[in-house]
Amino acid sequence: MDDNSINEKEKTLEKIISELPKEDKDKVVAAIYAYERKSWSGPLPSPEDFEKYENIMPGSMNRVLTLMEKQADHRMDKENKELEAQIQQSKTGQIIGAVLVSLFGCFAFILGLLGHDSVATGLGVATAISLAAIFVLKQIPSWLKQK
Numbered sequence: 001m002d003d004n005s006i007n008e009k010e011k012t013l014e015k016i017i018s019e020l021p022k023e024d025k026d027k028v029v030a031a032i033y034a035y036e037r038k039s040w041s042g043p044l045p046s047p048e049d050f051e052k053y054e055n056i057m058p059g060s061m062n063r064v065l066t067l068m069e070k071q072a073d074h075r076m077d078k079e080n081k082e083l084e085a086q087i088q089q090s091k092t093g094q095i096i097g098a099v100l101v102s103l104f105g106c107f108a109f110i111l112g113l114l115g116h117d118s119v120a121t122g123l124g125v126a127t128a129i130s131l132a133a134i135f136v137l138k139q140i141p142s143w144l145k146q147k
Contacts, residue, residue: 043068101131 013032017025040046044064045053053060104127112120 097131097134101127 017028020028040049044050045061050061053064104123108120108124108127111117111123
């Protein structure tokens with residue numbers, strides 16, 4: 001629609017509204033205002049606002065889109081780094097766990113050779129139970145955290 005057509009319709013509407021009784025006029029005006037109310041949701045401006053920004057400052061919406069793309073790239077890069085850090089932490093934990101299990105296994109074996117069978121058995125069983133609990137639960141059991 002062109003502006004002349006809109007202006008003519010507005011004038012016709014104003015004439016019709018002015019001829020209405022006061023109570024009806026208020027209702028019609030409220031209905032018109034309620035109808036013209038609009039909203040927009042999203043990370044970017046509405047298409048109409050895009051056009052207005054471009055008319056005021058050519059190239060501004062390209063800058064906004066570039067900024068949004070950079071922000072998305074930054075967020076994805078950060079998420080990838082966090083994921084890599086978690087993987088590295090998990091690998092480090094597995095290596096330390098394997099070393100500790102081997103160490104306690106050696107201690108239990110040496111204690112067994114030296115004749116301390118009950119201590120060796122206790123150390124071996126405690127190590128095995130702790131290791132099994134960690135692998136099954138995928139976390140340190142609460143009874144181990146308390147100590």
